[in-house]
Amino acid sequence: MLKEKIDRFYRKQEKNRRRDYxxxxxxxxxxxxxxxxxxxxxxxxxxxxTRRKFERGDMIHQRLVSALYSAGVVTASEVRMPDQSMFHGRADAIVSINNENYIVEIKSASPYSFKNLSEPKESWKKQLQIYLNHFGIDKGIILVECKGTQKLKEFSIEKDEGVLEELQEEFEKLLDMIKKDVIPKKPDKGDWKFxxxxxxxxxxxxxxxxxxxxGFTGE
Ligand code: SF4
Incomplete structure (x- = not known):
């Protein structure tokens, strides 16, 4: 009875927008x-x-940013990259500890993946590298909360300009394929973790x- 009403509330239709970034x-x-x-x-x-799961992740994120504000270390939060860059996104927070700035990327994980998390996921590290390089900050922290126990783990990451150069090269090629309507092949699933x-x-x-x-042209 209520489940159907709540599900209806969460069932939003989203239109996918074309973009060039x-x-x-x-x-x-x-x-x-x-x-x-x-x-x-x-x-x-x-x-x-799945929408409710994402919403829960967003709530964890807001709660941790608010805790960092209460700790008095936040310089800025939700810091947006300028629209003219190839990559768009927002750094979750910039904090200052002992006069050193860090970009903080907040993530949440299921109890199973949290338990097995001995280092941050590749996608998290690359995302943080984009922010570190873009904002010219040398150090970052990936802060992860377990969705089941609220335990925290943190990982320190140093800026690596090489990572950004590789990403730029990789995504310039993709942009070129997009402009020419050449769809990338299906990836080799053997390489995928899941x-x-x-x-x-x-x-x-x-x-x-x-x-x-x-070929698909998107028209
Ligand atoms: S290859 Fe798999 S992940 Fe990639 S677009 Fe097709 S269905 Fe999606």
Missing amino acids: FYASEVTDCKRKIYLKMKGADKEDLDPQ DKCRYCLYKEACEESSNNLT
């Missing part, structure tokens, strides 16, 4: 998926339960593009 949070995603997103391809609706296709909201558009010999 990348998000810092998507740099380790499937390139084919990024292509489809940027071309404005149709995507499946996110199910209400099957990303299973959770991909672009499965249908991805298959349609494979069947279309003239």
Whole structure:
């Protein structure tokens, strides 16, 4: 009775917007998926339960930023990168500790992945490297809260200009493919830690593009 009402509330239809930039949070995603997103391809609706999970992640994020404000270390929060850069995104917080600035990236993890987290995920590190290089700050911290126990883990990361150069090169090539309507091939799933296709909201558009010999143009 209530479940249906709540699910209806969470079942929002989202239109995918065309864009010509990348998000810092998507740099380790499937390139084919990024292509489809940027071309404005149709995507499946996110199910209400997953939306609620994301909302919970957002609440953890807000709570930790607020705790950092109370600790008196926050210089700025939700710091946005300028629109003219290739990567768009917002650094969660910039904190100052003993007169040194750090960019803080806040994440949440399920109890299982939190327990096995001995180092930050590649996607988190790359996202933070984009912010460190962009804002010219040498050090960052990835702060992770366990969704089940509220335990925290933190990882220190140093700025590495090489990572940004590699990402820029990689994504300039993708941008060129997007401009020329050349869809990236499906990735070799052997390299993937888990099957990303299973959770991909672009499965249908991805298959349609494979069947279309003239290639997907996004029109
Ligand atoms: S279904 Fe798999 S290969 Fe296709 S876009 Fe999604 S993640 Fe990429």
